[in-house]
Amino acid sequence: MKRRAPWLGLVLGMILVQGVVYQQFLSITENGLRVIFEKGMMRELLLICVVVFFLFTVRGLMAYLVPRVSVWVSNSAIFEIRRDLTTHMMGLDLAYFERTKSGEIIQRLVSQTQALGHFIGLATANAVRDLVTLVIISGYLIWKNPLLFTAAILVLPFIIWVMNFVAAKVKRVQGEAETALGQYMSGIEETVTGMRTVKIASQEDMEIARLEKETARLRDLSLRVQRTQALVVPSVDLSSAFVYVLVIGGGGYMVLNPHFDIDGAGIITFLLGMVLVSDPARMLAQYLGIVQTHLVLLDRVRGLYFETPTIVDAPEALTEFDTGGDIVLDRVRFSYSPDQPLFDGLTMTFRGGQVSAIVGATGSGKTTILSLLSRLYDVQDGQITIGGTPIDRLRVRTLRSAFSVVAQDIVIFNSSIWDNIRYVNPDATDAQIWTAAENAEIAELIRARGDTPVGPKGAQLSGGQKQRIAIARAFLVNAPILLLDEATSALDQGTEARIKSALTRLTKGRTTIVVAHRLSSIADADTIFVLEAGQLVEQGGHAELLAKSGYYAQLYQAQKQGDSDG
The missing domain is CATH 3.40.50.300 (P-loop containing nucleotide triphosphate hydrolases)
Structure with a gap:
């Protein structure tokens, strides 16, 4: 966000314009009321109406531009966060991925960064707008009648207490909710990945029950968060009602008492100002209520940066x-x-x-x-x-x-066989890929399937076909040291015999280390x-x-x- 300081400055400038528009609206409204109640001049009243319309046109334009620029800034920030997280993640040791559930990583890269970007961009811009409106109008009201304004904000300590109470409770519950969401996403991935086992073992009901339990926990935690946050708005509304009563009663007394220099137009304007302040105050209170939620998200996302690789140059x-x-x-x-x-x-x-x-x-x-x-x-x-x-x-x-590696557990992407082979060497020429495919005895299958995707994790391929893709990749890399990790252990003897000729060509002239179960x-x-x-x-x-x-x-x-x- 620091790199976008000029755009943030522009947003702040437009927000200041919105606040000034409200202040000018109050000032002009007070003059308009006096024209109606005292002077009775139609021309001045018409001029005031034109100025008010112009002011709100300016505010409407700012209300359109502020979210547009804010969303652009936040989406750019989300892109950079995800890019930086991905770059950092790719540099971490294998041990990190073996001890961390993939659902937690996906959650950080997808939902948590999205929520943070929206919060920092649009939600924070709206909060700044509300704060600026609150400060400018409050300053104007203090200038108009400091005594009445001081009496009106007596309720402020109560609002602060409510905010602190809600923030502490929300932060605790939100942390539990984020952990539960990560577990739920990991559970879904495990179920989808192991669907073959689930089907064969007829354990659909057990998986439904397991995921339903996690979903219920998410529901309960979300309800706890929302129940706590729901205290904010009614607390602010009740406080506002108290303020209105105080302004109407106290202001009316000042108008009736000759010792105070204030008239009916001033009281109406002051009350209108308090109305204009109440909505930004309520929105700002809601924003402060969810700050703790997003601080939890920020801690989770930053937690990935706290992971540092130990295997470095x-x-x-x-x-x-x-x-x-x-x-x-x-x-x-x-x-x-x-x-x-x-x-x-x-x-x-x-x-x-x-x-x-x-x-x-x-x-x-x-x-x-x-x-x-x-x-x-x-x-x-x-x-x-x-x-x-x-x-x-x-x-x-x-x-x-x-190193070239041919392993039992082969990563196959849902694209064509050609693209799966090219994956290990994107700069390889077509001739090099065809040579690798011919050496691995999978060229005929490429010609038969063409550009047809092989399904998620190569679901449409046999074990022997997947192995030949892995062997073709090894030919394409053409590294001097070859590692064969249980490369044929999952194959029947007939398929293993067909693949063995390809492996013989692959090992020729290379230092080869074979991990084997079948002696x-x-x-x-x-x-x-x-x-x-x-x-x-x-x-x-x-x-x-x-x-x-x-x-x-x-x-x-x-x-x-x-x-x-x-």
């Missing part, structure tokens, strides 16, 4: 390194929670240009190693080097650009690392590990028995 970070060198984990220590270390002194070496595989039971740390290599997380002790260069000495973007798929790996509970228990070739009759041999035999039983 080191001073004088390097932009070049030996991408074909060995990848070494040297006495690495890492844990997701302080009391449960996953790795404690893990040492591994992935040879450059070779295919290495990581196997082990669920939770042994296989995927975590890939996350550490690409600095989605940082090690807590020890170090990781590529070609002898510590990865924390590299620019994060430089490091990650050296038969990594039998050709140069080196296999076997993890158990975060510790490296075995390593070697497939035949070598089988000959040892150790943990790997047990896993292999168990899977082989399971496949034969199936």
Whole structure:
């Protein structure tokens, strides 16, 4: 908003014009009443009517321009808030997104920024208009009759007390309401995302009941907020009624008493001024009543800025390194929670240009190693080097650009297959995309589907087709280090066999690290690392590990028995 100071100054100027118009209206009205009651001159009365009409024409023009400019300013501010929030959010660590519900993030970027922008722009401009009107007319009334005005504002301490009471209560309840809304939005997203499971398990009634419970909580909290805010207007109205009675009674006494220099026209004008003040006062009171609500929203939105990334470029970070060198984990220590270390002194070496595989039971740390290599997380002790260069000495973007990833959980957008492949390299030429598609054996499907969207999260594609999109992306990126994270674990053996030829072409000439559950798929790996509970228990070739009759041999035999039983 600071960058828009000239426009805000223009809005303030137009608001001042509105306030002056009201003050001039009161002054001219008083003169008009005296013309009617005392002079009886038609010409002066007609002139007063023309001036009054002109004044309200000016006020009408200002009433049109103020919200137009205010809305433009607020919408521009909303755009910049969302842009800055998105930019900041994209720089946060993966850990933030794993501990924060997506509904809370969506709420901050959508509804809370919208409400803040409207409040700061239009609502605040209206409040400033009401305040200016209140000050100018009150100043005029004080100048006309300070004694009567002083008596009329005796009720002000009561109004202030009501405002403080309402503000404190609204802030507390609004905080609860915003938390409940975030949970409700997260609940909706979870239900929609897991709709396949909901349908198969016939749990529609349970989901309805769960969301209805959250909705009921939102309703109750909203009613509490509105019930508290509803105290403001009647309190101000009752105070205004007291003021009117005081002005009529006290003013009438002054007119009847010869010791006071005031006539009937002055009292009527004073009463009209109080009427003109009451509406801005009521609107200003409502504004002050919702200030606390929007301060809560402001805290929630600013809370995203309080999140700071820990994975950042080191001073004088390097932009070049030996991408074909060995990848070494040297006495690495890492844990997701302080009391449960996953790795404690893990040492591994992935040879450059070779295919290495990581196997082990669920939770042994296989995927975590890939996350550490690409600095989605940082090690807590020890170090990781590529070609002898510590990865924390590299620019994060430089490091990650050296990796291509094919994972089991593939992000597919609701656009064409062509656009989904191009996503990882928007500057790629059509020839490069076709080459990647041919290598991934998905070119024929592109020709068959054309520009047809694949549905939300690729709902119209099979698991094998999604995998081939991921492989085509890896071909298009053409990075020197390839990470395969359970890339074929969700596929049947027939589909896996068709995709394996594409993966063979993809791994050629690259340093490849494969995380695999199906041990038969990594039998050709140069080196296999076997993890158990975060510790490296075995390593070697497939035949070598089988000959040892150790943990790997047990896993292999168990899977082989399971496949034969199936």
